[in-house]
Amino acid sequence: MLQLAGVLADETHPAELTLKSLDPHEHAVVARGERRFALDLNWSGVRRLCHQPGCDNQPVDNQIVVCTEHLAQCDVHALLTMTRESGHYAAPETDPALLEGLPEPDLLVTAAVGIGAYTEVVQAWLDTCFIPLNEIDDMLFTEDRALAMRHSLERERLRLDRVAGKEARRLRGDTRMCQACGTQLLGWDMRAHPLYCSRACSPAHPPAPFLAAFPV
Template identity: 45%
Template sequence: MTRDKKRKAAIRETQAHTGRRYTQAAREITAATEREPTGFLLSQLLTECATIAPADVDWGYDCDLAPEVFHSRLFGGAVPYGTVLELAGSLAQEGRSARLTLESMSPLEVAVVVCGKRRFQLILTQDMARELCQTPACPNDQPGWAFLHCSSHLPDCNGDALVSMTEEWAYGFKTDAGRDMERREGSAEADLLIKAATANGTYERASKALLDSLFAAPDELDDLFWSEEETLAMQHAIERERLRLHNVARSEARRLWKIFGACSTCGGRLNAYGWDPSVPPRFCSANCVPPASCPSQDSATTERLAEQRPAGRSAR
């Protein structure tokens, strides 16, 4: 179904609900998609979901394949009941008083809503809501439940935020893996975190947080196991993953050196002194790194991650 056909279907739906003429309904639809973001409470959306009767929508295909929807005044269009319930589940910790802002709305396609710094894409053709990268207007998914940004925007987080995400993800992944050491090694999510930490010069902090959370801190090993064999197996797993992460970070640093070409401050050679994990790869040395060179888009990240415990996790 083309965008134009979906727009016409939305106009006809508005006609059916309001009794207005086609041209007037068309102007309303256009205004709804171009209006400034407006806010409303989750409780208001849930009230609509619980009280408004199902709406008839011309999807342009077999209606048996489409979700059951209602005409939402807050969204200015049809929204599936199941999508609202998915969103409410994701915002369970925020409660019914959570304030939402409609960032964008494409009738009979998708809508994006914002709650605080969290962004959700509501799929209007299915009973589905998924969390997006917290960077405004970014259409990309988060790589996993503990991630606040997509892989492209992870380096924009400051060191504290990135370490918090790393610890949160690693503890959860360790719980899923159980006592299987091999499952804890070689994760793609770990690579994303390490690459982001390499880009903003916090590799050493992030890698230590990851290893300590995913396995155990060195001073805790003797207390974890009764047998020397198990302790030794854990030590070997830690060292294998430490070496692997180091190689991931060095490869990422080399890749970024090629992209940047020269020091962003002095124009000098980027790898003249070898790789320094504490220096972002766009600078040649610590002397060229300006104060607070890695801006944080999320000053409340650490606090929110400390409070957040997922009810369910995204598929990995």
């Protein structure tokens, strides 16, 4: 219980602990608000659990609060929330070059491609992790620092475009026609699901019920 108290000490939204399940010989699952924890009753360990009720996997990290399996099932609102949380967590790094190539945005944009939300998610990452392009000159007062930020921002945008393109090709596979209108798929509209020719044809992704309470 002391380990659990330590884990909960940094929680910003106080809430009562609720017992969700109990195996007297193995572990108990408790929840505080949206966060779930497994308490191992044999060796007194504590593990954070994926926010999806009933899932025993650990989340990616404290900002991406679902496991990799359920990340692919998130809606755009949940993805944007976790993208901004993750970006703000990384943002204090003073050298913009060290913000390039992090694994978290790769996971987030890969999930976003599958629901036709790549452009929103990649922009949320760049705007929170880096300085927005139109604000660089106002926030960085030396030409060298401003230039370094611009270069890092554009390199990361291009890198994430490549990550997204790879996932789009995987999802499209051998499909050659738009699944809505039958138009031949010649390229990928980054605003749409890869199986559709445009955002107009791409279906809206329904809210994910286990993350519907997430603010945006």
